Amino acid sequence: MRKVMKRVGALMASVVIALSSSIVAAAEEGYTYNYDYWGDVQYGPDAYAVSGVYTSVELGLDKKLTLAESLYVHENMLYICDTGNNRIIEMERTEHDKFEVKRYIESFKGNEEVNTLSGPTDISISEDGHMFICDKGNERVIKLDMDLNFVTKFTKPDDPTFDQSLSFQPHRLITDKAGRVYCIATNVNKGLIKFEPDGEFSGFIGATPVSYSVVDYLKKKFATAAQRAKMEAFVPTEYSNLYVDDSGFIYTTAFNIAAEDIRTGKINPVRRLNLLGNDILIRNGENRIIGDLYFDKGGGFDGPSRFTDITTFDNDVYTCVDKTRGRLFTYNDQGRLLWAFGGGGGNAEGYFKLPVSVEHMGYDLIVLDQQDASITVFTPTEFGAMVFAAMDQFTAGEYEKSAESWQKVIDINGNYDLAYIGIGRTLLRQEKYKEALEYFELKYDRSNYSRAFKEYRQEWIEDNIVLIIVVVLLVLCVPLAIGRIKKIKWQIDTADIFRV
Amino acid sequence: MFASLKKKETYTKYFASLKYALYCITHPLDGFWDLTHEKRGSIAAANTILFITVAVKLCKLYFTGFMINQVYWPEINIFMHIAAIVFPLALFCVGNWGLTTLFDGKGKLSQIYMATCYAFTPYPLLQIPLIFMSNVVTAEEAQLYYTLNTVSLVWAALLIVAAMIQVHEYSVSKTVLFLIASLFAMLVIVFVLLLFFSMITQGLSYFVSMYREMSFRL
Structure with a gap:
């Protein structure tokens, strides 16, 4: 009898384990994922966890955020462009999950005709301590010092290359180390508007290439003037946002791209511009840098990922935020997806209604949701932190430590391709070519495999030169x-x- | 039938005809003429060449180095890979034979089959060393692999043209014309086959549903 009871108990226990493990598996699916070599979705453990969602109440603001457009981070200060309330909120992150309001920037000192802000859409702070604000409603970019004294302003370029019939509506801006200002203006599709430090307009850089097919071109040739007016113009796409990294390169995003152009790869939504405006983003990954690879209608969402903002960590890892499905995509310097996470339409933590801006503080990500009038702070989990640690150790030349960290990443997520490639690269640097080959072959990294194989073959020939000569003879x-x-x-x- | 398998001369003839494939691919016009007219070839050798070709195609899938060939194993259907050679070959032989008999072609169905199979010879001949080579190339040297790969296919294609010239005793332009026409014939056969199978399915399902209906009522 006891034996039977024991068996029944064991059976029940195993059933419970089976059920609970299936529940765990179901719960894991869905939030964080990656694409493998074949483009298949691989769900994985979360790389980032929400450490807090802050609305005006949690932030201690006097008014609700209204149509907030943009975030900016300068050291441990966070700036929120509260566009609808005509002000910029300056906050300090005093503790890990505490933000304190420093001041509301609504007006500035100086003898300007209008010294209040009207619908400010973006702010940037230069290294020498000047604020640049997109004062969109007043059609100007203003430069202030940190005590809000007026320094200079940038208005509509008085230049034939700038269409004078358009009003100047600066939308997003950044400043580089030399104090130049790069600005995206609404309805301007010639690229980024570049101002010299003294406020002089010095041209456009980095217009996206125009895409049209032969059929479109022929159609246009034979269409009447009225028909032509109705057709879509072959114009470059407007940029949606930009970010300047440590080395002075400008990351840009564009979302106004036809789904077909994204699918065929004609136009890249993410670009990295050098000073000449050429795209130098490295695209060595198997999958293209377009966010979601599969974007058919489903689950109430339709269309490709539309990136509204981009931010770059110090190690050239960048994160884009997609407003279609409310997801964040993190890519490394080689253009391989580290992870994608987030979701759209939800009120739950870590899901967004209309994410418009992303910034980072250290490895924390801060996302502004315009429709939800809130900011969400993400902190790397053990898994995410381990991936960053492994990459940073590799850059620092600590290859053995890096390999150990990657091994820990594999222990957490055995499906994580980059960890295998990471170990392979450390082995390659340690000149253990044969072991490196195994790791690269496992995850189909051809370029690194090729590099390792060349060395391995060389070594093999040197070791076996006598044998080879004997055989040939x-x-x-x-x-x-x-x-x-x-x-x-x-x-x-x-x-x-x-x-x- | 099996009595001949015991004779030694059967084997010498078989190996001689198999070896003759090497002569054919280097001297196509002369080779394919003698293949049928001097009876230097044999169906057994043709079958062997076809078998080796299919086997090499499958080996290629598995043994080619991953620098050249990445295989998504969950979606591999080995029968599809076999059919990718055998099915077009069968269609081609039937389609070509059907057309050329109407237009003074001298070749019999068996001769067309034999000559086409002999024309496949460069494929296994080049692909087997290429499989070894693919495992020792780097990304930069892969171009050589792709070139040789193309050579094996183009060589085989040219041999098919030469084979058809000699089997049917056609001029070059007429052969090319009828090769293109054969492609259309193949399409027509595929169409008829599809039609046939869908008709059979429809017809059968009629009787199946009638039987079901009756078994419910009675």
Whole structure:
């Protein structure tokens, strides 16, 4: 009887375990994922966890955020452009999950005609301590010092290359180390508007390439003027946002791209511009940098990922935020997806209604949701922190430590391709080519495999040079020798002196 | 039938005809003429070449180095890979034979089959060393692999043209014309087959549903 009870107990226990493990598996699916070599979705553990969602109440604001457009981080200060309330909120992150309001920037000192802000959409702070604000409603970019004294302003460029019939509506801006200002203005599609430090307009840089097909071109050729006016113009896409990284390169995003152009790869939504405006983003990954690879209608969402903002960590890892499905996509410097997470339409933590801006403080990500009037702070989980640690250790040349960290990443998520490639790269640097080959082959990293294989082959040939020479000589000499022996034999057989 | 398998000369003839494939691919016009007219070839050798070709295609899938060939194993259907050679070959032989008999073609169905199979010879001949090579190339050297890969296919294609010239005793332009026409014939056969199978399915399902209906009522 006892035996039977024991068996029943064991059976029930196993059922419970089976059920609970299936529940765990179901819960894991859905929030954080990645694409493998084949483009299949691989769910994984969360790399980022929400450490707090802050609305005006939690932030201690006097008014609700209204149509907030943008975030900006300067050291441990966070700036929120509260566009609808015509002000910029300056806050200090005093503790890990505490923000304190420092001041509301609504007006500035100086003898300008209008010294209040009207619908400010973006702010940027230069290294020498000047604020640049997109004062969109007043059609100007203003430069202030940190005590809000007026320094200078940038208005509509008085230049023939700028369409004078348009009003100047600065939308997003950044400043680089030299104090130049790069600005995206609404309805301007010639690229980024570049101002010199003294406020002078010095041209456009980095317009996106125009895409049109031969059919479109022929259609346009034969259309009447009225038909032509109705057609879509072949114009470059407007940028949606920009970010300047440590080395002075400008990351840009664009979302106004036809789904077809994204699918075929004609136009890249994410670009990294050098000073000449050329795209130098590295795209070594198997999958293109377009956010979601599959974007058919489903779950109430439709269309490709539309990036509204981008931010770059110090290690050239960048994160884009997608407003279509409310997701965040993090790519490394080689253009491989580290992870995608988030979701749209939800009121739950970590889901967004209309994310418009993303910034980072250290490795924390801060996302502004315009419709929900809130900011969400994400902190790396153990898994995410381990991935960053492994990458940073690799950059610092601590290859053994890096390999250990990648191994820990594999222990948490055995499906994480980059960890295998990471270990392979550390082995490659340690000149353990044969072991490196295994890791690269496992995750189909051809370029690194090729590099390792070249070295391995070289090593193999050097080690076995004697053997190779012997084999080659044998192959060459044996037929020769056989031929010679046969000839001698024939000569002996047919020689006159042996003839009887 | 099996009595001949015991004779030694059967094997010497078989190996001679198999070896003759090497002559054919280097001297196509002369080779394919003698293949049928001087009876230097044999169906057994043709079958062997076809078998080796299919086997090499499958080996290629598995043994080619991953630098060249990445295989998504969950979606591999080995029968599809076999059919990718055998099915077009069967269609081609039937389609070509059907057309050329109407237009003074001298070839019999068996001769067309034999000559086409002999024309496949460069494929396994080049692909087997290529499989080894693919495992020792780096990304930069892969171009050589792709070139040789193309060579094996183009060579085989040219041999098919030469084979058809000699089997049917056509001029070059007429052969090319009828090869293109054969492609259309193949399409027509595929269409008829599809039609046939869907008709059979429809017809059968009629009787199946009638039987069901009756078994419910009675």
